[in-house]
Amino acid sequence: ALASGYHNQPEMTQEKFKPSFLDETKTLFRTGDLGKQTAPGIIEFMGRKDNQVKVNGYRIDPGEIEYQLTRYASIERAIVFPIQVNNQTQLSAYCQTDKTLEIAEIREFLAKFLPVYMIPSYFIFLKQFLLTRHGKLDLHSLRELRETGKYLVNSNYVAPRNHLESNLVSIWEKILSKHPIGIFDNFFEIGGHSLLLSRVVTQVHKELNVSVKLADFFKVPTVAGLATLISQTQYNYQEPISAIPPQKSYPM
Numbered sequence: 001a002l003a004s005g006y007h008n009q010p011e012m013t014q015e016k017f018k019p020s021f022l023d024e025t026k027t028l029f030r031t032g033d034l035g036k037q038t039a040p041g042i043i044e045f046m047g048r049k050d051n052q053v054k055v056n057g058y059r060i061d062p063g064e065i066e067y068q069l070t071r072y073a074s075i076e077r078a079i080v081f082p083i084q085v086n087n088q089t090q091l092s093a094y095c096q097t098d099k100t101l102e103i104a105e106i107r108e109f110l111a112k113f114l115p116v117y118m119i120p121s122y123f124i125f126l127k128q129f130l131l132t133r134h135g136k137l138d139l140h141s142l143r144e145l146r147e148t149g150k151y152l153v154n155s156n157y158v159a160p161r162n163h164l165e166s167n168l169v170s171i172w173e174k175i176l177s178k179h180p181i182g183i184f185d186n187f188f189e190i191g192g193h194s195l196l197l198s199r200v201v202t203q204v205h206k207e208l209n210v211s212v213k214l215a216d217f218f219k220v221p222t223v224a225g226l227a228t229l230i231s232q233t234q235y236n237y238q239e240p241i242s243a244i245p246p247q248k249s250y251p252m
Helices: 010-016 062-071 103-110 139-148 163-176 194-208 214-219 223-231
Strands: 017-019 027-029 033-039 042-048 053-055 058-060 077-085 088-096 122-126
Touching (some): 010 017, 053 088, 058 062, 062 077, 062 088, 103 214, 122 139, 163 194, 194 214, 214 223
Parallel strands (some): 088 122
Antiparallel strands (some): 017 027, 033 042
C-alpha cells in the first residue's frame, strides 16, 4: 500500500522514498520510526526520530502543514502542534505575519494540498514569535495564547433568521455539544475538527436531504454561509412553508 510519492513535493519524495537495498526494482519509505534489531528477524520499536504525532487516529507530520502555511502569502513562519481541547486532540497553528489574514481563506488554500484531517482547527497570528530568554521558541507561552481564547473571532451571537439556519444550528449544537451557536460562528473556531465535520455532513444529509461537500466547509465555515450555499439551486433545497420569518434585529 505504498504511495509513489508526495503530491507536488519532489524534494520530499526524493528524501523519503528510496530504492530498496534488497531489490532495486522496489521502493522503501523512510517512515521515521526508530528501531533496533535485537535478534535475527526481530526489530524492537524505540519510538520516533521525527516530530510526527497522532491526531484522531491519523499519523501527521506537523512539518508538512507548516510548509504549506509558509507558502501562503504574508505568512513568514509557522509552527503547528497538537493540543487537548475537551479531551480531544486537535491541531493548532501559530503563524508569524504582519498582515490581517482571513482564516477561511487560509483553510481553503490548505485544502488544495492537504487532507481535511491535517487542516488545523485553531489559528493564532503573531507579528513575532514568542522566544525564551535563551532565544528559543517559547512553546509554553504559545499554548497559553490558545487557552486564553483571546484570539477567537465572531464572538457576538446572532440568532437564526430562517428555518434552514435554525436546523443547521441545531445540528451543530448537537454535534459540538455547545450552546448557543450563532450563525456567524466559525465551525473550526468553536471546537470543530475533521471528524466532527464528517458527522455534520452526514447529519445534514440525513435531516435535510442535502449532500454538502467537505470542501464547502472551508469556503463557508459558518451557518449563515452554509445556508446560503445550500439555498442555491444546485442543491435543490426548498424552504418549508413554516419557515421562520427573518427578524429585524438580533442581539450582538
